[in-house]
Amino acid sequence: MRSKVLDKFMSRLIQNRVMSHKDLRSLGKYQIILARDQFRKNPPTHIKVPQQGMLEGDFALCISLYHGYELLMQMGLRSLFFYVQGIMDGSREMSRTKNELQRTPTFIDLYHEMEAMFVKPSAGPDEPFVYSHPKLKKLEEVVLQHFRVWAESASDNHDPQGVSTRVMIFSSFRESVQEIAAMLNRHSPLIRVMTFMGQASAGKGVKGFTQKEQLEVVQRFRQGGFNTLVSTCVGEEGLDIGEVDLIVCFDAQKNPIRLVQRMGRTGRKRQGRIVVILAEGREERTYNQSQSNKRSVYKSITGNKNGFHMYPNSPRMLPEGVNPSLHKMYITCGQFDHRENSRRSGRGRRSYAEGRQSLIHPQSLIQHSRAASDGFLSSAEYSEWESTMKLGEQEARPILKESHFLSIPSNDPPPQESTAKPPCRELSLWEWRHWQHKALPSHLVDHSLRCQHFVKVMGLIDRMKDENEGECLYEQELLPYREDSREKGKGCKDPHKEHQQET
Incomplete structure (x- = not known):
């Protein structure tokens, strides 16, 4: 029955002389792919353009069938059924293959036999397992x-942990x-x-x-x-x-x-x-x-000791005097939204195979925490912060440098130094300069105008690092405005000079 299905679709390619006649049992998927590539590069002269599209579809159909054939020979009948089921219910998005197979009575009979064998309600743990291979x-x-x-x-050695x-x-x-x-x-x-x-x-x-x-x-x-x-x-x-x-x-x-x-x-x-x-x-x-x-x-x-050897004298990549130091930073990766991907692939298309979950799946082991919408950390985010970002007992605590408003007089006495002062360090904008060139997400309260101005300045400094010596892109951006100001200055008259000319 399997050979009848393959014979029907392979005969089209053989009749149009784009595939040589070979024993189907010795033919492989890779050989069909090579024949299709050769057909694309040098299509036969007797095949017209409309026929080329039909033969491309026949090539794709035969490749799919031979992939199922390899599954049958290597993995078993159940793997073949799951693969064919994905074609027939539309989850694999192979509409032409599905239409061609539905018009083949031999294949439909084979599909119904596999469906009766593997798609049936379980009779319980005592039901015998069907070995498909x-x-x-x-x-x-x-x-x-x-x-x-x-x-x-382990029992002979009397080792309970064995x-x-x-x-x-x-x-x-x-x-x-x-x-x-x-x-x-x-x-x-x-x-x-x-x-x-x-x-x-x-x-x-x-x-x-x-x-x-x-x-x-x-x-x-x-x-x-x-x-x-x-x-x-x-x-x-x-x-x-x-x-x-x-x-x-x-x-x-x-x-x-x-x-x-x-x-x-x-x-x-x-x-x-x-x-x-x-x-x-x-x-x-x-x-x-x-x-x-x-x-x-x-x-x-x-064996090839003369032609294959390691070069022992690798020179230093950095020049002398340059000794880089390690800077430890924590990088967080955003959560991938798989639902957005599924919406793009096709809206409203549902199938049995698409919803079929894994038989042994860790979904039951993991309790997904819902994303908090109130600005606070969820339990998963808090555990990640506690394990990767929370300061240890011996680490120095960051403090802000003391500041005061120039317009408001300060009569506070100077702070007295404590003898048992815990280790601390002043926060520095330079230490986190990699995060200062763009505005980070906020909740409820937006960034101030001064913060946005600071972000633009830091972004300008970052861009200046990539400029060549003697080049200033920011200055080039200001040139049009400077020209406009000069033109406006020439157009304005000085009233003091006009008064002197009249006298």
């Missing part, structure tokens, strides 16, 4: 065996991550699973994580709140997740660097284990090619 069953066996062996070794092992599973697609998490979650509390993926974007069926949720998941995993993390490629690098004893790669990567990054998550403090689960055929060939590329990189680094 043999790799899922193998993954379950590997993870269960790891936790059981670890628990037995069962602290953690497992990390990588998969390239969000739908597959959710399927793996749902499968392993049936073995709770032995396996306490949580998903980890990138931030949400338009057209994706599975709801992504915000940055706050990502940090919460990493912290809970590092502290032992759960012992299994199922992640997309977002978790390959740049995360401090602590020690992991088992890494499972659910798919093969063409890039050997990504595989090395995944492997680097284990074996840091104690011996770790890495398991790569592959499907026979194309995925196995992809993995073998990746290993060959990795060996070539290692050979180039270690």
Whole structure:
């Protein structure tokens, strides 16, 4: 049934001689993309301009179908269904693909079969799990065996704190991550699973994580709140997740660097284990090619000693006598409003897949604080201020320099110096000069005219730093006004001189 759907749409490209006739099972998405690029650069002479647009649509349709085919072969039937479901309900914004597939009876029959298999009310925890790919069953066996062996070794050593092992599973697609998490979650509390993926974007069926949720998941995993993390490629690098004893790669990567990054998550403090689960055929060939590329990189680094070496005598970048000092500043990032993005992408378009939330999502772990509209700090903002900006016990308190009005006489006696004076320092405008060139947000009370004038002066000083020697842009801005004042001065008559001429 799958080959009939692919045959129908690939036959158009073959008949118009823009694709060579090949075995569909050996054909890949990347080869279709290359054929489309070649078609765009050198379109055949027998194809007229109106036909080129139709063939562009056929190329896009075949690329989408072959992406679904790769999902089926590598991830399973459930991942294919979630991908196709996003096309059929409109959340992926592929209207032409949807219309073409709806006119294909073979595909509709296949879609209805998958819908009856995966879209049905749950019968409870005792309902048997549907393994949509043999790799899922193998993954379950590997993870269960790891936790059981670890628990037995901890009991033999009479160490109640010994069962602290953690497992990390990588998969390239969000739908597959959710399927793996749902499968392993049936073995709770032995396996306490949580998903980890990138931030949400338009057209994706599975709801992504915000940055706050990502940090919460990493912290809970590092502290032992759960012992299994199922992640997309977002978790390959740049995360401090602590020690992991088992890494499972659910798919093969063409890039050997990504595989090395995944492997680097284990074996840091104690011996770790890495398991790569592959499907026979194309995925196995992809993995073998990746290993060959990795060996070539290692050979180039270690073998070519004459052509690859580090330069030991790097000169100093700064001139002598210039010794920069560290200036510590706190930078706050504004909150990203994802609702504004969704309003731009399409107003009023709702779908089942768009609202489908993650099966194992940290939304329940995080209580979002509502933004305060009264000018006061919210609980989240106060905790951020207390952890990053609040002065410590031993830090000097800032004070304002004493001032007085010139028009008002001051009869106050001079302050007496105290012996037990706490450490303090006078506030300086120069210390926070980076924040003085623009008006900061205010609440209820607006900035005064003197404050706005000061901000303009500081902005002028900042602009003068970028000017070349002998150049003054502010002076050039004043030239027209100076010329106007001179013209007005010439047009005015002096009454004293006129009186002398008359006498």
